[in-house]
């Protein structure tokens with residue numbers, strides 16, 4: 001996983017509530033067996049009309065936001081389907097951080113596993129940061145300090161679980177970490193469970 | 205006596221392998237269901253790292269999202285779908301995981317197959333790379349959807365690093381009225397608390413109306429917990445649960461059955477357990493529900509009208525309602541029962557079990573699909589549900605009425621196979637999501653119960669199913 005430390009970029013404002021993962025990446029794109037190249041389908045119906053022409057009212061693909069690495073969403077961002085493709089698609093469009101009022105649980109976890117930082121802030125802060133994007137100003141995200149800072153020096157602090165923070169900062173592979181640190185614990189759990197619930201183990 | 209615990213607390217504590225920093229714990233996973241769409245990238249990474257599947261015996265693979273619902277003897281036309289299913293087959297073989305392939309009678313939607321086979325049991329932790337894994341909570345199992353990276357983590361370690369959720373209790377007092385189902389209950393709850401209402405929480409459903417539900421009904425209810433934002437939904441196991449499980453292929457047998465039931469009986473929230481959030485609903489106030497928008501919270505009783513966004517104070521919610529009505533092609537103030545339907549889909553992990561098909565067939569019997577409909581289809585949730593329905597003659601009732609009777613799979617619930625609602629057309633659907641484009645690009649979805657879907661099919665518009673049953677009684 002690519003480590004996440006600091007990021008400075010103009011944020012792309014897309015402040016809608018209940019943005020679901022079907023909207024972020026429609027089912028047609030889930031037929032891939034790879035994690036790459038999903039940017040094409042990302043927010044397809046927001047970016048293109050039924051004829052496949054770019055929509056003028058879409059904030060995505062506008063030259064002003066080219067290279068933006070921060071997406072600003074509303075409440076309950078990433079709800080619905082568990083598809084990790086949504087995060088792969090956002091990452092493929094260049095986003096490494098999503099700032100929103102709240103996130104659906106599975107989406108937030110999927111982001112974390114892919115080195116994409118989710119930042120939860122209150123509605124006023126989200127609105128203020130979206131306005132920075134509209135005004136063409138960059139903001140700075142610092143994971144270690146747990147802050148989002150705007151150009152005028154306003155600092156928004158955010159919370160993050162210490163373990164997740166550590167993994168993101170270091171870019172750690174979680175599977176290897178679990179096997180290294182807890183391989184013995186898992187084996188012990190299984191041995192005890194075999195006695196407690198034998199029917200779950202002898203089934204094979 | 206320790207502290208009073210909720211059912212969720214008890215399952216959580218029983219599966220803690222290790223505590224980590226913060227609120228994180230390493231949780232053991234008892235069962236892992238795998239399907240073709242969210243697993244290829246996970247198996248690929250296992251291959252690259254040279255890791256085996258830790259517990260193939262605790263893992264089951266079933267293709268469901270992509271499978272065509274036409275006869276299984278035909279080849280899959282879409283090469284991408286075929287490739288995902290081939291890959292699931294290859295991975296299952298390479299890693300020693302059991303697979304219910306497309307021609308296996310046990311194949312079906314993974315959340316219908318697990319309970320049917322007795323793989324879903326009280327007190328288990330269960331995961332699948334699919335958000336509707338919440339369905340299995342109907343048995344008092346802690347079951348939830350995970351992303352592909354987590355699928356890989358479970359395959360390799362049989363554990364997950366999880367933050368404990370908060371506890372929420374939804375109590376449904378009293379009794380549901382005639383013609384009102386678990387689906388209406390689920391939609392009414394979402395309408396009340398919103399699609400983010402249970403974010404960060406595990407919901408436990410209790411109350412007389414929940415206890416009165418069959419296992420099928422409880423599965424429908426728990427299925428839609430994710431639509432309320434919940435990490436999982438739970439119903440404490442009871443005699444209804446045990447009666448359903450007894451004698452299923454993967455249920456404990458003989459002495460082990462008794463031992464298991466003893467353990468299962470302890471799986472209830474302690475009387476004084478504290479819930480972070482408590483919601484109570486009176487079942488008698490729940491009417492048959494229908495969604496009018498593009499989020500499951502945009503729902504109303506069938507007797508209501510399409511709401512006017514102008515009456516919504518919050519600007520973001522108002523814009524969302526305006527966008528939804530525009531997408532759905534509806535005018536504020538129109539009666540929901542005046543909305544004409546082009547398609548009817550009876551299927552999905554929400555409502556494609558035998559009881560759902562019986563409820564729909566009950567309405568369809570002796571009637572015809574309205575001439576104005578383009579297409580009405582029934583997609584049984586599994587091969588075994590299909591066989592059961594055929595043994596009861598339900599297939600003939602549907603076919604005689606003009607329904608298409610299909611092979612099992614996810615089908616028009618998400619349109620990854622050829623079953624799609626064409627752009628701009630309108631579908632009454634027993635599935636769980638009315639998101640933009642969910643049933644196909646530009647498709648317009650109204651979520652309803654199986655009986656309500658049947659009523660829409662025979663009348664050609666959204667209809668209060670109780671009108672039809674009253675006609676019959678008269």
Ligand code: SF4
Nearest residue numbers: 336552553614617618
């Ligand atoms: S039936 Fe629909 S909701 Fe259920 S698993 Fe399949 S696609 Fe998901």
